[in-house]
Amino acid sequence: MSTNNAYYVPHKATWPVVGTAGLVIMLAGFANHLNGSPMGSAWMILGLVVFIIMLTGWFTLQAGESESGMYNTQVGISYRMGMMWFIFSEIMFFGVFFGTLWYTRNLSVPWLGGEGIGQATKELLWPSFDAVWPTNGPANVGGEFEPMGAWGLPFLNTLILLTSGVTCTWAHHGLLAKKRDQLIKGLVATVALGFLFVACQAYEYHEAYSEMGLTLGSGIYGSTFFMLTGFHGFHVCVGAIILSVVLFRSWRGHFKPENHFAFEAAAWYWHFVDVVWLGLFVFVYLM
């Protein structure tokens, strides 16, 4: 067995090809579905199932290895670096959509309304366009809509996510202090708050579509609103699922104060999702 000072290098890996196959089947199926092929969605679901099987298998393998003490401190550092840089890539991904929002609100929409370099555009193309945010553009794409306010559900959701950040940290303290009970309670609360957030978000979307005329097709306002909140909501789901797995492992007695990478990674991810939400609350809902 591994001595504690050798870096653990696994020698065979079957999950990566399984995962790749799953992902490519899913995406090819999705592409076919978008092109109107009737079999597309079936392939998509098949690919997704394969992908989920891969995730389950791979993480079970890693959890087992971790619990049997095969990872020394140096391996742990590699995993932490991996997670940190992954989160950095996610920040850049969200950055694109925040940047899009900034660019349209501060540059291209005013230009459409005749400011700066947009004078001719306004006079020749859209003389009657009044460039005020929120807008669905000079062609009134998607028809009349009502913008989403900040102080109803979104504010509640802010409180929910912030609280969940606290419970997550509380759980971490429990883990460090070997209070398994606190660890599990904290995680249960975090996961519950996470899914509560998603439920509120779903309700908000329902309202938008059925009552406010606000859809993904409501010009640039609808596009940025749903793209940003949608990708964020998806990340909350993923984060909550990861935390559920961590909860399950905690309940099975995994993790020690000096060795709990999975918990840390999940917590980092959760805080990241939390911070993105604050950005959304300010730039999408408030301003």
Next chain:
Amino acid sequence: MSAVVAEHEHDEHHDHGPQKGLLRWVITTNHKDIGTLYLVFSLAMFFIGGAMAMIIRAELFEPGMQFVDPQFFNSMTTMHALVMVFGAVMPAFVGLANWMIPMMIGAPDMALPRMNNMSFWMLVAGVLLLASTLFMEGGAPASGWTLYPPLVLQTGAALPFAIFSVHLLGISSIMGAINIIATIFNMRAPAMTLMKMPLFVWTWLITAFLLIAIMPVFAGAVTMLLTDRFFDTSFFDAAGGGDPVLYQHIFWFFGHPEVYVMILPTFGVASTIIPVFARKPLFGYSSMVYATASIAFLSFIVWAHHMFTVGMPVAGELYFMYATMLIAIPTGVKVFNWTATMWKGSMTFETPMLFSIAFVVLFTIGGFTGLMMSIAPSDFQYHDTYFIVAHFHYTLVPASVFILMAAGYYWLPKWTGNMYNERIGKLHFWLSAVSVNILFFPQHFLGLAGMPRRIPDYAVQFADWNMISSIGGFIFGISQLLFLYIVIDTIKGGTGEKATDEVWEDAHKHGLEWTLPSPPPYHTFTTPPATVPTEHI
């Protein structure tokens, strides 16, 4: 023996060789195996992308429409670029990183071996999705590799496949880059301090950072293309309040650093090879590190030099013009350092060195044309002409591709344990170096005279230089078969001469990889080396 094989499953830590059979290559986690996979894959893509270039040059041999219809011609320019960038050049450098970084820093393997395997297969999956578009209704994407809307939104069935292919390639690159960063920060032998690392390792560290920063940006941009086409959004549609120019900003925020992703490892390999054959330490090691870092930083703040003609406010034009010019400074530092390294060296001119010297000279031409285009008012003339095509091919073919060839000749003896045929190597070099200039130099003249890029037919005034360019292209294309021959020949035994451990005279003073046997055993540096060579500093 059979007892050992049976035990294999249970004792994963038993030091052993590779798995038997083809499955070895599917499930391997060994950095050398994965490096080989990447390199072989990228060589194949180099020839596939090359075949597309031959189609382009054949069509442009004479004015008028000869062989292909315009739509297919445009698919060829688009697919040629995408295959070469994402299938050939980038994976080739990842392959080198996999093979060399652990051996250069004294690590047992990459930091995250399972993920390493996945990065490679994601790459294959992405390229397969992309290649499948060639056979679809409406043809492969024909919008140019930049995939600008609104044009790209007119692509047929291929569009979602091309977009998902970009996603997969992005995931592959990000995983590969994370692995490289974790390896370099966490797996170095204790004696290998940061400022002792070979420059190849430094340049890859910085490149990996660029990759993690930009691939998600490209993914975001194409995701918005997808929703604009299929889910009613208006990101790039002015009628809904969006802006097609926004796509260009996002694309080039990715795209400009992306060209440095291809050139920084090139710089790294050149800085590794030149000192060995000049028999001198690299001139200005630390300035090379700082220059690399500043190029990387600057690459994030110059993107709109690709967009001087879109109608930006004047302040924007000026800012991006001056910022772009700044890049010439660290780039100049590098060219100066390579030259100074060779100055008064006792040089020998084996094939890797020949390719490296050609790189220094010809890359500089590409840098100069870049500088010309950075001047916004001048670029109004150059933009979207063959001048640009000449510019970036000088920075990519006789630079990145030449250095990849140099790397191949330099490390093949280490990888295979056999010497390659130096005579054929030199022949390959001279044919390539001459023909690449016949191929690309005339394109400067065509561009200055006003020939637009991405066009299957042209006015008769452009006929002569196009014909010369095409002839150069065919010679260049055929010459590369020599490289293929040499690679296969060397793997099968080469000249019959066995490579020594250090291969090149005194190379062991320049890099840890030369202290290992040729070929190195399946697992190397399971315990870190006590000392590291420092001659390269």
